[in-house]
Amino acid sequence: MEKVLSAKNINKYFHDPQPFHVLKDISLTVEKAEFVALVGKSGCGKSSLLYVLSTLDKNYDGMIEINQCPVTGLGEQELADVRKKSIGFIFQFHYLLQDFTVLQNVMIPALKLKRFDAKTIEQNAMKKLRQMGMEGFAGKLAGNLSGGQQQRVAIARAMINDPDILMADEPTGNLDSANSAIIFDIFSELVEQGNTIIAVTHDNDFAGKCTRIIEMVDGRVIN
């Protein structure tokens, strides 16, 4: 199988308010088309691990490779390139740009990447929105949507550049069970299409349906 992500000996410390060893010597690999659930109790470091794996946090020791390319120690510009080409993010609190329309929100990462012209990007964005069942809201301001709707738009945005890996931080943490089910179905479908997903979750039902569960206790991975 093809290795999409590998992490070796990750250590991370918080210094404020008091020194705390949050990630303890974590090594793991994720392969293509895996649907990984990262579970554990609050404070065990699962969100911190996700941020480190997703290059949003540079402050760690160890070695991370995405698509066999090391990303540790890259500069601002290179990291931005990796983020826009290889990684899609989904957060617990949906994090859309509130002042922009749904369509603009989905298009922005692609416009930044400039792989296609604006017209193609718009078609792609509409295709992604249709996949999420959100094409009817394309012209609406993101701030006017409900939480579940915003989360689906956020997934469309994360997918717009066809990333190698999709990282989700509690994607259903803020949603009711009906919306959670919709999001999970979307994720499953994406995995079937060959996408790789790592999701931090509290939700045991959600985790139970994933292809692989990584459990963390006190900053360590246990199996």
Next chain:
Amino acid sequence: MTTNINFSIAKVHLVSRKRQTLIVMLGVTFGIAMFILMISFMKGANKYLQDAMLSSAPDIRIYNDVKTNYSTSIADEYYKNANNLLTMVHHPKPKQVTVNLKNVQGIINSLTNNKEVVAVSPVLSAIVFFSYGQVQLNGMVDGVNIQEELKLYSLNEKMVAGKAEQLAGKENGIILGAGIAGKLNLKLGSDVNLLTAAGVNKLFKVVGIFKFGIGTIDNVKAYINIKSAQQLIKKNKDHYTEIRLKLANMDHAKNLALLFARRYNYKAEDWETANSSIRASNIVRNVLTYVVSIALLIVAGFGIYNTMNMTIASKMKDIAILKTAGFTGKDIVTIFSLQSLSIGIVGSLSGISIGYLLSYILSKVPFPRSDLINLNYFPVIFEVKYYVFGVLFGLLTAFIAGLMPSLKASKLDPVTILRGL
């Protein structure tokens, strides 16, 4: 959305929060407008005061200073060789002194050849009594060649009746200060009698009345023709008491006065020395103007910085999202600099427009009428350099105010921002 994504995002940010954008912009606008109004008014007031005080002072005056030498006496001379004799003269009096200049025509010829000198006016000043009916006032007349004298000051701007040039055509004409004219109830065409210490009594006809707005001039001074003045004090036609000069650059007055004093061996006094109190008050007023302007700009600058800072703080979440979507720190700085620059451009342009409007309105507000002050409206000057400075300052402050917080935000890891939310 156009191809330049940073530009589009900046535009959406500005347009979607119209109220916030407007408030920040108004901060710039009012700061600049107040600066323009203040500096135009204060500089106008300074200019008015300086003009008023210097309006009757020539750049350089050359005159014969009364200096008497009391160190020797005829008694000293006479008993010089006598032994053991102490001569002592109590309270010596000066011998006859003359206050006129000699070889005036020669000096004038020499001065007109000097490139620094723009105009030369020889003058005969005399102390007189103005009498009209039973009233007598003491005063001072300047016997002048009015054509030359007009090259020195804009006397015509100060005329409240008649024209200064009319003096040339009328040998017994007189131009009076408004104060004298008022006290003696004189109008254009009235007759006034002048009496001098030489015992001459001569009738003059009023051809003009001036008002400088300075009591010590308006209440005592009058202009007559040089020939009449010479007749009044019974002197011949090359009798002059001073030569007044106008220079190409009045800042050179001090050095030139020294030069002329040495060359012609008369006292030469420059306007700064003659009006040292004016100079001091000028310096004080100028410093005051700058202090007020700088204070105003600092307050405006901080206002701009504050609102800009808050705007960017409220967009921290957007910055984190954009960064996770692959925007670099440079993109973030570009997006917010574009916003602060547009705010700076529109804000400072509307600032100078409002500043101009307010200054214009102030310049049309009538000044409370007064017999002594020759001022119809509030003094305001319009100088392009203040407007250029206003725009540059507004642009720069807004730009820096936007740049600093966005530079700070651009360096943060997205996760630092997300955790803080």
